Amino acid sequence: MTGRTLPAGARIRSLGHAGYEIEHAGVRLLIDPWFHPAFLGAWFPFPDNRPLLDHVAAGSYDLLYLSHAHEDHFDERALALLDRDATTVVVPRFRSKSVVRRLEGLGFRSVVALGHKEVHEAAPGFVLTMLLDTSHKEDSGLIVDLDGFRFLDLNDCNTPLSELPTDVDVLSAQYSGAMWYPNCYAYPDEVQRRKTAEIRGDLYDTLVRKVRLTGASTYLPAAGPPCFLDPELERFNDRSATIFPVWDDLAADFAADCPEVGTVCLEPGDVLTADGVEESADPERGRWRTEPEAYLAAYRARREDEWSAYHEEPFQPVGAAELDAYFAKLTNWNKRFLADYQRDVRLVADGSTWAVRLGRVGGVLEEDPVDAGYTIHVPPRALRAIVEGRIGWEEALLSLRLSLHRDPDVFDLTLMSLLRYGNQPAQTMQMVRERDDAAAGETIERCGYAFQRFCPHAGEDLAHADIEGDVVECPRHHWKWDLKTGECVAGGTVPLRVDPSERVG
Ligand code: FES
Structure with a gap:
């Protein structure tokens, strides 16, 4: 490691x-412990970390930080131990309050919900600072300050780049994907x-930006991939x-792009100390790399019942x-968000096909429309869980058990x-506010253009966007807009507010 060393x-x-256990100044902090299958039994931790479950259950932690509600971070079976x-429990203060409610339901008596950049001092020399994804998405990261040594756990959170700290020693952040796009889409x-x-490429580019902006001297690859x-x-x-x-x-x-940054790859159970890495004594440590097929086959056999x-x-x-x-309930919950939106979707579950009209006047249609636009193949078990509210579409999509097709091939935000x-309308209401902001919110000027500051897709700060010619490109998901017209020319369909009157020669 370069830069400051751990105390x-x-x-x-x-x-x-994305799980960690951090000890310092007499405080023990547990972060995002994930051990059991997530998203309809699809995701498993990789490499296998189950040998650590007993250690965590016996851990006597003073603090637990949960970054968000996704099952690979919020493992109810592990939390119950x-x-x-x-x-x-230190959690982000999300609009939906669902994380706090679930923790209270699990029996945690002390829950501290922190807003963006709010601080919790666990002890002198052990200070936590919350970072939120300040858009409609409910995700968070955490700065753990250990007597001036700053560990930033960004897991898979996308706090706007302009909101990231710039004096980080170790950055733990995602480099691998955690989405169904494009691998669940039916493309040639x-x-x-x-x-x-x-x-x-986009994921890698985002990682490099985060590393550079935070000034991290060491990067810990984390938060994926699952298996x-x-x-x-x-x-x-x-x-x-x-x-x-x-x-x-x-x-x-x-190594070529960030030669000044050290990388430390921690296997489950490895410990980073001031003197370096203490490797786990697990006899399976690193076998996923040397014998990948045998490792996965044995892991699959061990967890067959799961x-x-x-x-x-x-x-x-x-x-x-x-x-x-x-769908009547879903659209009713999201009336303001849907406004005058209308879209027909074809749902296919085993032998059954339904045409669903989404929008204020919607529901299951008698006849399949000729032009459904989106077709979603969903396993009947998953559809049952969705309809009963046991999971949302987000979790079903993350399971990768669904497949999708769209024609034209354009993202419908x-x-x-x-x-x-939609099953957490606090998030879609925030999107309504973001739309209003897009019409009347903050404007920035760059390269002679004036345009809305925060990305209309998911709120990235376009102060960090790349501009080439007349095209601006968001640094997070790389949507592009024509700065002369505001038209979205790549990624989606949502326009960017541009102010042509501000164009300077
Ligand atoms: S935040 Fe997704 S493209 Fe900008």
Whole structure:
């Protein structure tokens, strides 16, 4: 490691994925412990971290930080093993309040909800600062200050680049994907390859920006990729053909692009100290790299009862009346968000096909429209869980058990936001506010153009955008807009507010 070193006695133990255990100044902090399958039994921690579960259950933690509600960060089965009387939980203060409610339901008595940049001092020399994704998305990161040594856990959070701290020692952040796009879309092979490469490039570009902006002297690859033990999902373990690379695939590029930054790869159980890395004594440590196929086969066999549970759970197929009632409720919850939006979607579940009209006047249609635009193939078990409210579309999509097709191949922000966030209307209401802001919010001037400051997709600060000629490109998901007209020319369809009167020669 270069830069400041950890204080003597401080320990940062990786628990796998985005999980950490940090000890310093008599305080023990647990972060995002994830051990059990997530998203309809699809995701498993990679490498296997289950040998650490007993250690965590016996851990006597003073503090627990949960970054957001996704199951690979909020593992209810693991949380139920903790001492819920003695552990103070630090969480982001999201609009939806769902994280706090769930923790209270699990029996945690002390929950501290922090807003963006709010601070919690656990002890002198052990200070936490919350960082939110300040858009409609509910995600967070945490600065852990250990007597001046600053560890930034960004997991998979996209705090706007302009809101990131600039004096970080160690940055832990995602480099691999955690989305269904493009790998769950029905594209011809060549198109799939191109789009996958684009997303991998975007993820890498975002990582390099975060590393440079935070001034991190050390980077810890974290928060992915998971692995998929259900044989039905085997194709997503292909590290070269998906958006789920392992760090070895990127390490050489990163060393070339960020030569001043050290990289420390922690396996589950490894501990970072002032003197370096103490390696875990797990005999399986590193085997995923030397014998990847045998490792995955053995892991799959060990967890068969867990991944097969998804297939064995009895369920009743969903009928048209139930589906109609579900979408009526969803659209009712999101009336202001939908405004005058209308879109027909074809839902296919096993042998059944439904045409669903989304919008204020909607519901399951008698006839399949000729032009549905989007077709979503959803396993009947997943549809049952969605209709009963046990999971949302976000979790179902993250399971990678759905497949999608769209024609034209254009991202529909309203549709995907309705599905992803519609069961938490606090998020779609925030999108309504973001739309209003887009019309009348902050403007910045760059390269002679005046345009809205925050990206109309998911709120990135366009002060950090690249501008080439008349085109501005958002640094987060790389949508592009024509600065003369505001038209979105790549990525989506949402225009950017530009002020032509501000154009200076
Ligand atoms: S935040 Fe997604 S393209 Fe800007």
